[in-house]
Amino acid sequence: MDLKDKKCIPCSTYVPPLSQEEKERLLKSLSPEWKLTENNSRIRRDVKFKNFKRALEFTNEVGRIAEEEKHHPEIHLGWGHCDIELWTHTNNNLVENDFIVAAKIDEAHARLYPASP
Numbered sequence: 500m501d502l503k504d505k506k507c508i509p510c511s512t513y514v515p516p517l518s519q520e521e522k523e524r525l526l527k528s529l530s531p532e533w534k535l536t537e538n539n540s541r542i543r544r545d546v547k548f549k550n551f552k553r554a555l556e557f558t559n560e561v562g563r564i565a566e567e568e569k570h571h572p573e574i575h576l577g578w579g580h581c582d583i584e585l586w587t588h589t590n591n592n593l594v595e596n597d598f599i600v601a602a603k604i605d606e607a608h609a610r611l612y613p614a615s616p
């Protein structure tokens with residue numbers, strides 16, 4: 500099943516971090532904009548926009564996805580950019596949930612801004 504069609508599992512139960520191999524495998528199914536950061540414990544995508552309004556609009560869409568999945572990124576919003584960082588707070592590392600939310604964010608970006616690089 501495509502990552503974007505999966506649902507997050509509740510973080511209230513402890514899930515062990517993914518192995519490095521799993522992280523790299525799942526990363527390949529996301530937009531190449533996503534990078535592993537913080538010693539491979541987070542994923543990050545910095546998205547550029549032509550103005551603040553677009554970046555805010557996208558931030559709201561990311562917020563909607565996060566609430567639906569009950570899995571929330573850190574977002575750095577500013578003029579022309581929305582920088583998204585995902586990890587799982589309960590183990591301070593990455594689990595499949597992070598990649599599911601990232602895939603849904605990619606899908607929303609491609610749908611809302613099909614002409615963007």
Ligand SMILES: C[C@H](O)[C@H](O)[C@H]1CNC2=NC(N)=NC(=O)C2=N1
Binds near residue numbers: 569571589
């Ligand atoms: C009860 C609720 O689902 C949890 O507190 C969720 C909320 N959103 C979350 N988001 C992220 N990124 N990590 C978590 O561990 C997490 N926990």
